[in-house]
Amino acid sequence: MLDYRFIKENLEAVKKNIADRNMKADADAVVRLFDRKNELTTALQALQQQRNTNAQAMKGKLEADVRARLIDEGKKLKDDIASMEAELAAVEKELDVQGRRIPNMAHPEAPVGKEDKDNLEVKRVGEPTKFNFEPKDHVQLGQELDIIDFDSATKVSGTKFYYLKNEGVFLELGLIRYALDILQKRGFTPFITPDVAKEEILEGIGFNPRGSESNVYTVEGEGTCLVGTAEITLGGYYSGTIIPKEQLPLRLAGLSHCFRREAGAAGQFSKGLYRVHQFTKLEMFAYCLPEESEKLHEELRSVEEEIFTGLGLPFRVVDTCTGDLGAPAYRKWDLEAWMPG
Template sequence: MLDIRFVRNNPEKVREALAKRGAAIDMGGYDALDAKRRAVISEVEELKARRNQASKEVAQAKRTGGDASAIIEGLAGLSERIKALDEEAAAIDAEVQDLLLAMPNIPHESVPVGKSEADNPVVRTFGEPTRFSFPARDHVDLGVALHGIDFERAAKISGARFAVLSGWAAALERALTQFMLDLHTRSHCYREVMPPVIVNTRAMTGTGQLPKFAADLFKLAETDYWLIPTAEVPVTNLYAGETLAAEALPLDHCAFTPCFRSEAGSYGRDTRGLIRLHQFNKVELVRFVRPEESYQRLEELTGHAEAVLKALGLPYRVIELCTGDLGFSAAKTYDIEVWLPGQNAYREISSCSNFEDFQARRAGIRFKEKGGKGSALVHTLNGSGLAVGRTMVAVIENGQQEDGSVVIPEALRPYMGGLDIVRPV
């Protein structure tokens, strides 16, 4: 959430930033509401001053034996008006809060201006796209033929956009998860946490999923509970309403969780295979950092996510999201896209973002220097490290052989009981 003082004092800057994002926010409506709020508060303060003065006059009249009845009668009218204005101010505050919750973050000055993903520049690449001397097959054909991925039985028990993994595929999902967690906890020093996958509305609001993206989420009927779309939600909110010790920063966590998304806005995209499921597994990286370090820490975090793909020998590229493609809460984002031979394209496998103090303000996460007088909002970062299902897709498609077998990356073989290749039966 943006700082209301910043919005009030820099209306043109906010308008320009939102215009770059293509955000349809009625700043005129906000301005009018904020002006009304300030007028009401000003009147309340004036009336309270008059009431205080009248109270002094009543006290003085009583001390001197004078008649204070007229003053007391006037006080009653003042109190009623103040009460009505206080209620009006509270209602306006709620409206202002709703408008602020609907405003996206302001892009960092380094973010390229653009309208869509077509305007996202490539920052760097790793490896060359995998090419074969035979027609490449996608992970669906390979996984089904190797009896590891079953969409028909998943549809029978759950519906479309679910998958059942068995045998080698189930083992590969588990191996990828453990490999990622080991890499991030041992090499990158993240502290592993295992949070709940059901959270309340306050937590969803704290990280920016609510109120804007309610249609993309799964809500448990007749409760205040939601299934998480990413571990970013519970892990970030571990420290909601807390003031952290400055010397503890950066505070780094990684978490493996299932994730749940209704994909209400996907409009039929990626209906085939494991790319866009309602339920999928992901290893998430979350960092709480000092404001002056946050962009350095974003570069580090992106490198940590890239390390997984490098270790697996998977070709990928890093792109920087332009203003028009930036996520709601993010000030700056790098997307990591892995090469998928079955689609002859790069596809997103991780988004690494700096939210600056946008989430921290919503969730109330601060830090304080030892011996210092005041506190400040932390900056929060997060990125997938990685989406496990999409990594499996990349392993299968890049490791395919002409006979339909799939070579397991060397880094995963210890996690697969030494299995080096999955062969057709």
């Protein structure tokens, strides 16, 4: 969430960033509400000071008419303060709502665009395999090898779920161990994180846990959510904690189940294991000083490239365009593996 004063002092840049990201947010409303909040806060403090002065004056010996006048003034001040506190609370609530709609600023080098076709390819590794036969996709292979079962999962859990079975189980566990071994050698601390997080943790990380556009499953009546990524639980691990800069950077690797509603069109029309409601993921996460963030981001990218290269997968690296970035993201590298079928 951007600082309100930053939004006020960089209003045109913030509005351009909203437009570049193809998002709906009202930066002017945030500035207006921020100014009104400051006005009300100052006025309220003045009224509270008058109330204190009035109360102090009431402690001495007073003529009856003077005391009556002070009592009337005190009652009016009490009413005025209550009214102003109510208005201030309403303004602060609306400011929070509008402020959370403002996306993070994008990296100045992030390509401007609306969707994934506008992402900029910056690197390509390997060449797609050329077959002398018609290759099968992962859905066909998984069913014929009896390692993935979509039909039974649909019967039990609904669409866009799956069972892994037989060698598919060991394949996933082997891939997890393969990646964990690389990350541990790179100085990452391994975690298996909870699959549930409090709503305030999601909001603190920059995720929206509510509303029809949210990709998050909420736990009704509990104030908690199923996590869509271990980024949430790793980010919340040090919430409310001051980390001495001498201990930075901290590199964490979190393994978790991930749950996503995938309510949009992309999720609706995807096939097989793409954009499912539940999957297992190993997440890289780093705490660092702001001036080290780009260097650490490049390091994370290099680790991911090492993992892909070690598996012999042809892939490309893309610089994600502004319209395809999530609201909290500053910059994002995507590695896209080539797969047949």
